[in-house]
Amino acid sequence: MSDILFVTWDGGGNVPPATAIARELVARGHTVRFLGHAAQVAALEEEGVEVVRGRHARAYSRFDRYSPLTMMAVFGDRGMGRDLLEETSVRRYDLVVIDCLMVGALAAAREAGLRYAVLEHLYDAYFRRTILGGPMGLNLRLRRLAPQRSLEDAAVRLVTSLPELDPVPDPPANLRQVGPVVPLSAPATQGGDPTVLVSLSTFGYPGMTAALQRLVDATRDLDARVVVTTGPAVDPADIRAPRGTEVHRFVPHAELMPGLSLFVGHGGHGSTMTALGHDLPLVLMPMDGLADQPGVADSVERAGAGRRVAKKASPADLAPVLAAMLADGPHRAAAARLGAAVRAQPGAILGADALEVALDGSVTPGGRPPR
Template sequence: MSEILVVTWDGGGNVPPALGISAELQARGHHVRFLGHRGQAAAFAEAGVPFEAFSRARRFSSDEPSGTSTLMGVFADRKMGQDVVDSLARQPADVVLVDCLLFGVMDALRRSGREYAVLEHSFDGYFRRAAHGPLGLLLRLRGCRPLSLLDAGHPVLAATLDELDAGAGPVEHTGPVLADPPSGATPPPAAPAVLLSLSTFAFRSLVPTWQRVLDAVDGLPARVVATTGPAVDPALLRIPAKVEHHRWLPHADVLPEVSLVVGHGGHATTMAALAHDRPLVILPLDPKTDQPFVGRAVRAAGAGRTLSRRSSAVDIRRAIEDLLGEGPHRQAAARLGAKIRATPGAALAADRIEALPSARPTG
């Protein structure tokens, strides 16, 4: 049995793939524990996974709006890295698996002589492009060289579909890691239905984008289900009377009941929709994130359409009506869905982690 430490942060969609892989490892008899932000404690307790909160790292919550400077502070947080080194001194681990955005942690581990693996929860091609752009510059100004730190991971596991990952580097694609993935093709419902599912992260554009989407579906001759998540106060929204509103629903429960998903380009939601053969309308909420990259990949594959988050309700309505109909977008989504279902992401990632040598200090 191996001792495995997973280092995460309160980023929303980054956590489910790590939990999925940890569940697979635990089922194989390994001991897995997580280190993350204090606000994540309840979620990990509910999942039944040992969890330790950072003690030195700067406070952060995905429920609160945050700008680029705040996020860069999290990604380059060396106090977070020291928390990880201290945790390993108290309780050594054979393998340390680090979220791909925690460059301060990677830097601290490398300086302490400890090897680490990296878990990417989206497209590697996006992370490499971002490392050469403004985000990479901001990280370098904070003393972190993102690509050098990323590629020092042994291995770098990309929990995504390799076919969609344009510009990927030397990573190992495991396939998406989904909660309760479907075992086979999911036929569409007899009557048209739409799932509205934007981000659980408090992006500054979240509320106005939600309102335009809700206005777009007002009076739509279809069942509409909206999951607004923890970062939005529903009292701030005008929700049409016929829209079924929930703060949260498991994707595995609702996706078989809908024929189209309107999302923000979050990797987890997008892969879950495709795994159920559902096309998407994508409105990226933040141009600096992977969301536009995800949207372009889906559009290029013919499985959906991408609009600006500032698109009018009229334009959003038109895209929804177009994609509710039959067409090649349904065949494209079904093809990608079949490939995702044929790739057991959690099991492949666990296989690779089990094959790693001990990652304890070298001296």
């Protein structure tokens, strides 16, 4: 069996795909460790994974004040790369799996000749066009981090998106679109009282409390049970909720999804794919125009499974959209079709398969040894 190191960062939705694939690898007998930001050590240890504590990565937490300049510094941080090289100098790893946004660590692995894989936990189209093809990519290239070359030299690139929503024409030889890596229980059940879940990002985006309040206000006249989760970035006490509306800091989405009728989110890749995997239509309010959220929301709307709304939309504008998506209609069939596609691609299993092939080519799909 192999020793594998995952390099991640404290971004919120980027972590669950990595830990899910890691758990699948551990179940197959591999040893897995994680290297990330100090702020996420406790959460990673709660996931049951062994964590390597680095010394050089810049201090960062997703609850810090957000700015594009901060994110450029985090993504291009060579300190994370130094931590990676220090760890691989004292412990032998057969493969390093690096978050696609940790470009400083990718450059370090490539320059050192390590065998590494890239985990793309978002739409490949967004990653290539908006990040690498935009100001962020220019900044990374000017810093001589050569992000495109790091992708080309990877043993494998795991893209955890749904091909129908994120088509990859003419994929490079090392790219594997394994499907969303999301927690799934069962598709949403029909019957019973309609239930709506309103939940925005765990990331501390500016203006998120006000946006969440406008969404809650827009649910006031819905004929449905309304559950709101604020996440760690918003204090539940700051939300004025109508009588009967439940407001929680955190409730596991996978526990709520089977009984939901509608999911209202921010267009994050993970929460959106989880909702679709439960056949749920969506109303999506992107919190950051530079992130992948607008693209995810637009793709869901084009597929007929939901609606994108503006971050500053008023409750009066939001209310009819919520009512329409809560009602029956073709959007439910579209969501169910996408849900079937999500469930047909078990991303954690297929991702682990691809990593094992990158290690030594000794397994067949599903993690089974060859006969």
